[in-house]
Structure formats: C-alpha cells, structure tokens
Amino acid sequence: MAAEQWLLATLPTPTRERARVEWEQHEVALLPLGTLFSAVRIPGRLVAALTGSTExxxxxxxLHEALDGGPVICDPQYFRYYVLVPAGMPRTWSQAVDDWRALDVDCLGLGSFLGVPKVEAEACARTHTPYWSVPMDSPAxxxxxxxxxRLIAAARHCMTTEPSS
Known part of the structure; x- marks a missing residue:
C-alpha cells in the first residue's frame, strides 16, 4: 500500500478519495504528472520490434529486464507503454524528446495526466484496461x-534496419 499512497500524493488531499473510488469502480485513476513522476509514452510496435513478439x-x-524493474504501465487498447521516470525528465531530456517524436514517443510531464491502474492490476486481464506491465515495487x-x-535508441535502430517486406 505504500506505492498506492505515494501515487496518491500527486493529488491534493481532498481529491485522493476520488482517485481511490476511480480505482475501485474503473480500475484506473487519472493522476497528474510532473510533480513526483513523469511518463515516457512508447508505442507497443517499438517494443514488439525489439522482441519479435506481440504477446x-x-x-x-x-521491459522488466530492459528497464531494471522500473515501473511501466501498459494500455493494451492503444498498444502503448508508459514508462514512469523522474519528474524533471521532460525538461532535462528535451532535445532527445524532440528527436523521439518521429517515432511517436513522447515525454509527458507538467500539465499532463495519466490513467494509472490500481497497484494490484499486474496482468493484462482485459484487452482494454491498463495494467502494470512492470509493477511499482516500492514508492518513488x-x-x-x-x-x-537506450531502449528507445535500440528500437529506432531495429526499426530502421528491418528488411522491407
């Protein structure tokens, strides 16, 4: 529950209960980015290109191996991954982020919100519900x-060196 409390700390105290209700009713709560953490959105096709799989x-x-167990959210409906990173990454990596946009990769920070699954949602149960692809083991x-x-660079290389069909 410590990870849940940490995630809820992104919200002002009066709205934390609303997020708990969203997790219970919809399995996803909308949390603001850029204060405790930000997120890098990576299309699933890039991860699939690296693995040769769509399972x-x-x-x-x-992703668990490549990102050393760091937390990742999967949105299976749109086949996207949201890698949770330090809050300042959108600012400090702005040049790289600009280059990544050609791959449809984006870094989401202040002013953005992310649908965060409840902490227990650790497997793809339904094809449209986000889940923790790599669970958040502990707060922060x-x-x-x-x-x-490095993951994005490897995916870029893989996509540019794939033989044409």
Whole structure:
C-alpha cells in the first residue's frame, strides 16, 4: 500500500478519495504528472520490434529486464507503454524528446495526466484496461532515464534496419 499512497500524493488531499473510488469502480485513476513522476509514452510496435513478439506477457518480461524493474504501465487498447521516470525528465531530456517524436514517443510531464491502474492490476486481464506491465515495487522507484533512452535508441535502430517486406 505504500506505492498506492505515494501515487496518491500527486493529488491534493481532498481529491485522493476520488482517485481511490476511480480505482475501485474503473480500475484506473487519472493522476497528474510532473510533480513526483513523469511518463515516457512508447508505442507497443517499438517494443514488439525489439522482441519479435506481440504477446503482452513476453513484452512485459522484456521491459522488466530492459528497464531494471522500473515501473511501466501498459494500455493494451492503444498498444502503448508508459514508462514512469523522474519528474524533471521532460525538461532535462528535451532535445532527445524532440528527436523521439518521429517515432511517436513522447515525454509527458507538467500539465499532463495519466490513467494509472490500481497497484494490484499486474496482468493484462482485459484487452482494454491498463495494467502494470512492470509493477511499482516500492514508492518513488522509477525508471532511469538513461535506460529508457537506450531502449528507445535500440528500437529506432531495429526499426530502421528491418528488411522491407
């Protein structure tokens, strides 16, 4: 429950109960980014290119290894991953983020919101409900920006060197 409390700390105290209700009723709560953490949105096709698979369980395992167990949310409806990173990453990595947009990768920070699944949602149960591809093991544990950048660079390389069909 410590991870849940940390996630809820992104909200003012009076609205935290609303987020708990959203988790109970919809399994996802909308949380603001840019204060405690930000998120890098990565299209699933990039992760699939690196693994040669589209099976969620295999992609989840790959991301766990590639990002050293840092937390990742999967949105299976749109086949996107949201890698949780330190709050300042959108500012400090702005040049890289600009380059990544050609791959449809974006870094979401202040002024953005993310649908965060309840902490227990650790498997793709339904095809449209977000879940923790890589669970948040403890509060404030985030993905290292350099690991995220290496993953994106590897995906870019993989996408540009794939043989044409």
């Amino acid at each position: 969620f369980s295999e992609l989840d395992e790959f 544990t985030l993905c290292r920006p350099l690991s995220v950048a």
